[in-house]
Amino acid sequence: MSGFMTSSIGKKVVMSISGLFLICFLLVHLTLNLFLIFDDSGDLFNMGAHFMATNPAIKIMEPVLALGFIVHMIWAAVLTLQNMKARPISYKVSRQSGNCSWASRNMFILGGTVLIFLVLHIFNFYWKIKVSGSPLLAEVSVGGVEMENTYNLVSTLFKSSIVYSLLYMVGAIFLGLHLTHGFWSAFQSIGFSNDLWRKRLTVVAYFFAIVIGAGFSIIPLYFMIKF
Numbered sequence: 001m002s003g004f005m006t007s008s009i010g011k012k013v014v015m016s017i018s019g020l021f022l023i024c025f026l027l028v029h030l031t032l033n034l035f036l037i038f039d040d041s042g043d044l045f046n047m048g049a050h051f052m053a054t055n056p057a058i059k060i061m062e063p064v065l066a067l068g069f070i071v072h073m074i075w076a077a078v079l080t081l082q083n084m085k086a087r088p089i090s091y092k093v094s095r096q097s098g099n100c101s102w103a104s105r106n107m108f109i110l111g112g113t114v115l116i117f118l119v120l121h122i123f124n125f126y127w128k129i130k131v132s133g134s135p136l137l138a139e140v141s142v143g144g145v146e147m148e149n150t151y152n153l154v155s156t157l158f159k160s161s162i163v164y165s166l167l168y169m170v171g172a173i174f175l176g177l178h179l180t181h182g183f184w185s186a187f188q189s190i191g192f193s194n195d196l197w198r199k200r201l202t203v204v205a206y207f208f209a210i211v212i213g214a215g216f217s218i219i220p221l222y223f224m225i226k227f
Ligand code: HEM
Pocket: 029, 033, 049, 052, 053, 065, 114, 118, 121, 125, 126, 129, 130, 150, 154, 168, 171, 172, 175, 216, 217, 219, 220
């Protein structure tokens, strides 16, 4: 088993499974975040955030999610280093002229940029909610239940800083670009590799990447324009 995990195909499968898991997380995260723009009172988003913070199943998933990110990043670094060692520069040049997309040639850079965004993002919200606290989180009552005002924390950041809003939009666009290749590549590595599936998955990958890129961008944009 450990031999498979460290083999070339094994590493790709680990990248795929962890990537598909992260894709599921992104869908849930985006759905919840869109509550931010559907209800300006903040009640809807606060209820969603409160549910996520108190649900035992979600609490169990938190370390699994962290592990998913860590495995995905470490395996990406190992695969990239191996590829760089194994392939002379001339191969890189020949790939550029082939039919590989720009995103597929720059997955490590795109992933690295998303990681920089993620560190900033965790500090902005997760850290304040779980560790340091913030006066912006002062409790509110929604439907008779007391909960942290997560809506206030998130919306204040976007309303008060154009720089942060733009950084979030750039982060979302880089994530979308990463997914244009990552999505279908994940399926290809676990066996959907014939011509028909390749074409289908390329279309679905672009659609999904646009939903994620535009979906996450629209939130800071909404606060920038409306408030
Ligand atoms: C407009 C865009 C986004 C908003 C408003 C947003 C909001 C939030 C908030 C409020 C939290 C803290 C949740 C809590 O602990 O209760 C959080 C956590 C997190 N976000 Fe985002 N997020 C955005 C985009 C993203 C993107 C693009 C990614 C992935 C690259 C991402 C990945 C994460 C992760 C890994 C966590 C920590 C795990 C968790 O608490 O669920 N977020 N986000």
